[in-house]
Amino acid sequence: xxxxxxxxxxxxxxxxxxxxxxxxxxxxxxxxxxxxxxxxxxxxxxxxxxxxxxxxxxxxxxxxxxxxxxxxxxxxxxxxxxxxxxxxxxxxxxxxxxxxxxxxxxxxxxxxxxxxxxxxxxxxxxxxxxxxxxxxxxxxxxxxxxxxxxxxxxxxxxxxxxxxxxxxxxxxxxxxxxxxxxxxxxxxxxxxxxxxxxxxxxxxxxxxxxxxxxxxxxxxxxxxxxxxxxxxxxxxxxxxxxxxxxxxxxxxxxxxxxxxxxxxxxxxxxxxxxxxxxxxxxxxxxxxxxxxxxxxxxxxxxxxxxxxxxxxxxxxxxxx
Amino acid sequence: xxxxxxxxxxxxxxxxxxxxxxxxxxxxxxxxxxxxxxxxxxxxxxxxxxxxxxxxxxxxxxxxxxxxxxxxxxxxxxxxxxxxxxxxxxxxxxxxxxxxxxxxxxxxxxxxxxxxxxxxxxxxxxxxxxxxxxxxxxxxxxxxxxxxxxxxxxxxxxxxxxxxxxxxxxxxxxxxxxxxxxxxxxxxxxxxxxxxxxxxxxxxxxxxxxxxxxxxxxxxxxxxxxxxxxxxxx
Amino acid sequence: xxxxxxxxxxxxxxxxxxxxxxxxxxxxxxxxxxxxxxxxxxxxxxxxxxxxxxxxxxxxxxxxxxxxxxxxxxxxxxxxxxxxxxxxxxxxxxxxxxxxxxxxxxxxxxxxxxxxxxxxxxxxxxxxxxxxxxxxxxxxxxxxxxxxxxxxxxxxxxxxxxxxxxxxxxxxxxxxxxxxxxxxxxxxxxxxxxxxxxxxxxxxxxxxxxxxxxxxxxxxxxxxxxxxxxxxxxxxxxxxxxxxxxxxxxxxxxxxxxxxxxxxxxxxxxxxxxxxxxxxxxxxxxxxx
Numbered sequence: 122x123x124x125x126x127x128x129x130x131x132x133x134x135x136x137x138x139x140x141x142x143x144x145x146x147x148x149x150x151x152x153x154x155x156x157x158x159x160x161x162x163x164x165x166x167x168x169x170x171x172x173x174x175x176x177x178x179x180x181x182x183x184x185x186x187x188x189x190x191x192x193x194x195x196x197x198x199x200x201x202x203x204x205x206x207x208x209x210x211x212x213x214x215x216x217x218x219x220x221x222x223x224x225x226x227x228x229x230x231x232x233x234x235x236x237x238x239x240x241x242x243x244x245x246x247x248x249x250x251x252x253x254x255x256x257x258x259x260x261x262x263x264x265x266x267x268x269x270x271x272x273x274x275x276x277x278x279x280x281x282x283x284x285x286x287x288x289x290x291x292x293x294x295x296x297x298x299x300x301x302x303x304x305x306x307x308x309x310x311x312x313x314x315x316x317x318x319x320x321x322x323x324x325x326x327x328x329x330x331x332x333x334x335x336x337x338x339x340x341x342x343x344x345x346x347x348x349x350x351x352x353x354x355x356x357x358x359x360x361x362x363x364x365x366x367x368x369x370x371x372x373x374x375x376x377x378x379x380x381x382x383x384x385x386x387x388x389x390x391x392x393x394x395x396x397x398x399x400x401x402x403x404x405x406x407x408x409x410x411x412x413x414x415x416x417x418x419x420x421x422x423x424x425x426x427x428x429x430x431x432x433x434x435x436x437x438x439x440x441x
Numbered sequence: 442x443x444x445x446x447x448x449x450x451x452x453x454x455x456x457x458x459x460x461x462x463x464x465x466x467x468x469x470x471x472x473x474x475x476x477x478x479x480x481x482x483x484x485x486x487x488x489x490x491x492x493x494x495x496x497x498x499x500x501x502x503x504x505x506x507x508x509x510x511x512x513x514x515x516x517x518x519x520x521x522x523x524x525x526x527x528x529x530x531x532x533x534x535x536x537x538x539x540x541x542x543x544x545x546x547x548x549x550x551x552x553x554x555x556x557x558x559x560x561x562x563x564x565x566x567x568x569x570x571x572x573x574x575x576x577x578x579x580x581x582x583x584x585x586x587x588x589x590x591x592x593x594x595x596x597x598x599x600x601x602x603x604x605x606x607x608x609x610x611x612x613x614x615x616x617x618x619x620x621x622x623x624x625x626x627x628x629x630x631x632x633x634x635x636x637x638x639x640x641x642x643x644x645x646x647x648x649x650x651x652x653x654x655x656x657x658x659x660x661x662x663x664x665x666x667x668x669x670x671x672x673x674x675x
Numbered sequence: 676x677x678x679x680x681x682x683x684x685x686x687x688x689x690x691x692x693x694x695x696x697x698x699x700x701x702x703x704x705x706x707x708x709x710x711x712x713x714x715x716x717x718x719x720x721x722x723x724x725x726x727x728x729x730x731x732x733x734x735x736x737x738x739x740x741x742x743x744x745x746x747x748x749x750x751x752x753x754x755x756x757x758x759x760x761x762x763x764x765x766x767x768x769x770x771x772x773x774x775x776x777x778x779x780x781x782x783x784x785x786x787x788x789x790x791x792x793x794x795x796x797x798x799x800x801x802x803x804x805x806x807x808x809x810x811x812x813x814x815x816x817x818x819x820x821x822x823x824x825x826x827x828x829x830x831x832x833x834x835x836x837x838x839x840x841x842x843x844x845x846x847x848x849x850x851x852x853x854x855x856x857x858x859x860x861x862x863x864x865x866x867x868x869x870x871x872x873x874x875x876x877x878x879x880x881x882x883x884x885x886x887x888x889x890x891x892x893x894x895x896x897x898x899x900x901x902x903x904x905x906x907x908x909x910x911x912x913x914x915x916x917x918x919x920x921x922x923x924x925x926x927x928x929x930x931x932x933x934x935x936x937x938x939x940x941x942x943x944x945x946x947x948x949x950x951x952x953x954x955x956x957x958x959x960x961x962x963x964x
Contacts (some may be wrong), residue, residue, distance in 0.1 A: 143854075167827060187774075188771060195784065234949055234952055234953065237952055237953075237956050238952070240769055240770060241712055241769045241770065241773060242908060244770070244773060245712070245904040245905070245908050246908060246948070247950065248901055249902075249904055249905040249908065249945050249948055250906055250945065250949070252898075252901050252902075252905075253942050253945040253946070253949075254947060256941040256942045256945075257942065260938050290692075369726060370897070370901060374777065374781070381774065402825075411786065411788060411789040412779040412785065412788075413782070413784055413785035413788070414781070414782050414785030414786055414789065415783060415785075416784055417778045417779070417780070417781025417782035417785060419686035419776070419783065420774070420777070420778040420781065421760070421775060421778035421779065423773050424764065424771055424775045424778060425760070425763055426777070428771075478680050493858050494858070495858055514857070515854070515857040515858045515860075516857050516858075516860050516861060516862050516863070518858075519857075519858060519859055519860030523854075525858045525859075527855065527858075531852060531855045533847070533848050533852060534851065535847050535848075535850070535851050536844060536847060536848060536851075540844050543841070543844070544844060544845065544848050544856075544859065545859035545860065546859065546860050546861065583845050592859070592860075598697050665741055
């Protein structure tokens with residue numbers, strides 16, 4: 122039975138009530154000063170994937186459905202947001218909204234098809250649907266196929282803050298991510314979230330109680346897709362580039378690995394997983410070691426040893 | 442006194458965290474037919490599963506043909522000459538009747554030939570090509586018994602073979618058990634049908650709450666039917 | 676559009692369908708016996724192609740020997756992986772198996788990229804199969820006809836093995852009720868290892884066939900396996916015959932689409948998958964496991 126841990130609300134063990142708020146405060150502080158220690162552009166990319174993984178886990182933790190095709194939303198939004206900026210010159214906020222909306226509507230369509238099955242077949246279907254989107258993208262002229270959409274300008278936040286400043290870009294992204302994280306938290310702890318978990322734990326019973334389970338699943342699928350879209354739009358704008366790689370199965374695999382590596386039963390798990398995987402990508406790219414071997418091995422070890430993911434295991438061991 | 446073909450000492454078994462067998466003591470001599478009788482839930486089927494190694498969580502001692510098998514995997518136990526007919530019969534739906542019959546490997550010499558089996562169970566000859574589950578309950582039971590008769594197993598574990606069957610089929614099964622006795626096979630039979638049990642068996646073990654609470658031989662059982670029935674709450 | 680184009684594409688469609696069939700067959704066997712959806716099937720296909728290329732380069736082993744040796748090497752790789760890693764995820768839940776094999780796919784692919792680089796290597800068509808037959812309405816390349824013929828032969832042989840032999844019978848029984856099958860004295864764990872080896876060997880065999888057609892590269896398996904997944908969703912994972920029929924049919928449909936509407940050819944199988952899902956979620960031959 123999943124329990125989503127939250128700071129301070131869950132009773133901590135052994136009379137250490139201040140541990141959690143303390144950890145969260147330290148974490149926040151670290152996030153605020155981080156760009157002065159680590160290259161901000163890399164941090165922005167990492168934050169986008171943190172949001173992406175968080176969005177992915179919204180679906181995974183509430184329904185138990187593991188999508189193998191979330192890159193479809195991430196990548197499509199990257200392109201629509203990028204195109205909106207390049208071709209129509211929309212401001213930053215509008216572009217992010219365009220990306221989110223793209224994710225949402227694509228999520229409705231793909232969700233409608235995919236939620237008919239569960240488990241294995243759901244995974245295979247989402248994989249195939251994302252592949253379809255990938256191939257479609259090659260057909261559309263504005264993606265420029267292999268070259269991708271480049272030279273996307275960051276513009277100004279609310280017409281005032283110049284996002285070409287990497288620090289500004291970082292803090293803006295951070296705020297959006299925190300909002301996304303908070304929304305996820307809210308959804309998971311809402312009645313909607315409880316119903317989803319009830320469906321996950323005992324679908325026949327939920328049906329007999331009168332819930333249209335498909336509608337609930339499609340809705341959370343679309344919400345997850347929408348936030349993935351937000352992440353994709355942010356990534357395209359921050360890195361000034363959208364490519365078909367954003368739609369590739371490897372990207373779907375990445376976000377899946379991030380989520381499970383960190384732990385699907387926790388809110389923080391996917392974030393930690395995203396940090397690890399993006400850092401690994403970055404570090405290994407320079408050293409020449411095979412990325413997929415390292416990530417694959419870590420993932421295999423995770424499946425065999427830490428079924429709860431790193432954060433999940435830590436929580437158990439440290440009894441937080 | 443020769444060692445019994447199967448000797449169980451202080452057998453404890455668990456399903457997960459639930460302790461179901463509490464120190465079972467049981468033995469069956471070569472060529473003997475013994476039954477385990479008792480109420481539903483007494484642990485009779487569990488005992489057979491423990492002997493067969495299907496129930497893995499067991500402690501104590503189970504010696505079969507002189508070998509300790511308490512830690513052995515099922516396939517090893519089968520090759521010691523043990524044939525198992527489960528309560529649910531276990532007929533494979535994805536195999537034809539003929540394939541079901543031929544599936545279990547021959548573990549020792551002296552098993553029945555196909556002709557002998559067809560003589561004992563004529564229905565099975567006609568139904569050779571049908572899928573396993575298209576048979577009636579009685580035919581499935583006959584098939585389940587027939588296939589272990591083919592393997593040459595010397596110790597046969599039968600779990601409620603007459604359950605839910607018409608008298609004519611029960612009679613067929615009685616004949617099958619007589620044939621086993623005639624061939625010198627050893628049978629450990631779980632039965633709720635007391636009348637059937639007292640007709641075929643040399644000895645009766647009465648089981649209650651995972652323990653053997655009474656033992657009666659053939660002569661005693663005939664006269665102490667009342668006592669037996671009380672144990673079963675009939 | 677000429678008959679030449681049409682039949683040419685039909686042949687290509689049959690070839691693709693053959694590869695789908697060999698991979699889907701392996702997937703079906705492994706899933707039936709072990710309850711694992713082996714997404715790494717694409718990696719074993721790639722390994723089969725590489726082993727044959729490697730044997731040619733270093734030992735001068737020719738194509739014909741490679742057809743036998745390469746699948747055996749792939750089977751060996753599969754057996755080792757099963758005995759040390761894969762068996763740990765057996766159980767009622769199918770997802771850990773899929774996730775584990777995803778990890779294995781990443782590792783195997785990464786290792787091959789690291790060792791051989793991402794460059795595609797050509798593999799020469801064997802002399803006996805060069806050229807083709809010039810029928811008046813179409814030119815039939817010998818190698819392509821050979822590929823389709825031998826694939827169908829292997830599929831048929833697999834079907835025969837599983838349905839008509841005693842080992843196949845034992846495999847089917849272990850598939851349905853492994854506990855009882857063990858109680859009859861069958862070494863089911865060994866059978867499962869064998870099943871895994873056999874399933875991936877089929878993929879490796881397809882890889883050898885593919886080598887002269889598509890060139891050998893570490894990424895050659897992945898796009899294929901995703902399409903095979905779509906094929907398997909359409910056909911269902913239950914029946915062997917269903918897997919083969921669906922694969923060949925969808926390959927042909929893909930081929931025809933390429934003639935009439937080329938840009939859609941990559942996508943048509945996925946579109947069909949969507950339609951089948953909306954109408955008949957269990958798949959055309961589906962037997963839910």
